[in-house]
Amino acid sequence: MAIIQLQGLSRHYGEGETLVKALDEVSIDIEQGEIVALLGPSGSGKTTLLNTIAALDIPTEGKYNFDGEDVPLGHVEKMTTFRRENIGYIFQFFNLLGDLTALENVLLVQDLAGSRDKKKALELLDAVGLKGLENRFPSQMSGGQRQRVAIARSLAKSPRIILGDELTGNLDTETSTMVMEALIKTCRKEKMTTIFVTHDQSLTRFATRIIRLDSGKVVDDEKGGLKSIVNTTKFVAESVVDEAVGSAKKLTSKIKDFAKSIVE
């Protein structure tokens, strides 16, 4: 069953002459583990859709089912709990706390979720290529490094879903690629569902599915497109290789232990 089921979702602003349909009867199912790129012109409803999935915004109409249960839309406290338990959000402008180090920024999210795990926090910073920079403050890091802290932070409480709104929007092309690689690699390892909004067509190469919005409607949903099939195949192949390498390492260490036990 799909982890996210949106049915006839609309979000209207204003009324009469000034009515804006930010979302206009959007129905989408997203499966666990999908990596979705959300594209569309400015004002097409991308942020509104992401915020709705994050339970940061309440739709005017429609249903949102998450993992088989209706999301308690309109109930502020329950929405906050839902968000804390299930959603990791990466913003365009990092939103790191300036007086906390990289590590402390990651730990804070775990504290808020009630489960501090320093080992995991350090592993995540390592996974996004920040080993050795754990104790730097955001002001002592580059844009790309800061965004990788934000990625580690969004993953720190092991959410089911990672959402990114133009998360590479103010990074150069090379840094964008590096940041996206760090994100996708970690999300795949943890089998997280990922939805990222982008203006950059080239970043769709990281996705297994491409959804396009225009004027609040889904105008294209490319699940079986060549690019997404190639990506899905590539990801499966990579995880097979990862597993094989893991098994080989375990075997090597067993052989070493055995050899040592003979010598001793």
Ligand SMILES: Nc1ncnc2c1ncn2[C@@H]1O[C@H](COP(=O)(O)OP(=O)(O)O)[C@@H](O)[C@H]1O
């Ligand atoms: N708080 C708001 N009040 C009124 N209109 C809004 C508000 N937020 C978004 N909109 C309108 O909803 C539409 C979709 O916005 P948005 O989801 O931010 O688009 P995108 O992220 O694709 O640029 C736009 O026309 C925008 O002006």
Ligand SMILES: [Mg+2]
């Ligand atoms: Mg937006």
